[in-house]
Amino acid sequence: MTMQDCKRILCALDTTEVSQATSLARALAPHVGGVKLGLEYFGAHGPEGFRQVAETGMPIFLDLKLHDIPNTVAKAIHALMPLRPSIMTIHTAGGPAMMAAAAKAATEAAETVGCPRPIIVGVTILTSLDESDLEAVGYQNNLSDQVVRLARLAKDSGLDGVVCSPLEIELIKEACGQEFKLVVPGIRPAGSATGDQKRIMTPKQAVDKGADYIVIGRPITQAEDPVAAARGIAQDLGA
16 A cells, blocks of 8 residues: 555544534544545534634545536635645536536635645545435436446546545546545444445455545444544554
8 A cells, every 4th residue: 555544544524513523633633644524514614613623733625515517616616725625525417517627726726825736526426325326316327337437527527536435446446547536435344334325345445445535434433432443443454
């Protein structure tokens, strides 16, 4: 592996409590590579809540899954760049023009702010969906084919990588190359409850298959000892 094992772990802080988010970020800092803030937290506290977590020094994955017309998504990225997120998400379903606009906006906005450009990744198919869900909303391809199709489109549109389930890691790496970043949720350590995730894998299985980052929430944050849980996952990755 080319990356320090624990740095692959992004802990999803699925909470609306600022104090809980900041205390978890501080405590987990030696054992994970960053934390994820999503719609739940950002909807409750916005940019100021983001800044309070950022003050811990942890890299932040801002997971807002932007999906709108190209101009609106580009302007949203410009508006968010002063927060200096490390990773940002958009939806690949927004199409090639939207993805290209997002990639361009990230470069321009980072230069304007004077910060490192965040990794821009496109969400393919949510890990809470399976074949029957795709059929219900009218997708014609099978799930794996659709994910790879969207990943290729994301790469061609200038994105740095995609969000995918662990089951598609190898297919996407083969189609898009080893440098194309994969951010992988649906990660459950052995013995953990699956919750609302349908396409899952253990942390070590996902990393061994080629995941660049693995997103883990409840198995860490709802553990009796979150630090011990994170440390155990990191140690398992290095086994």
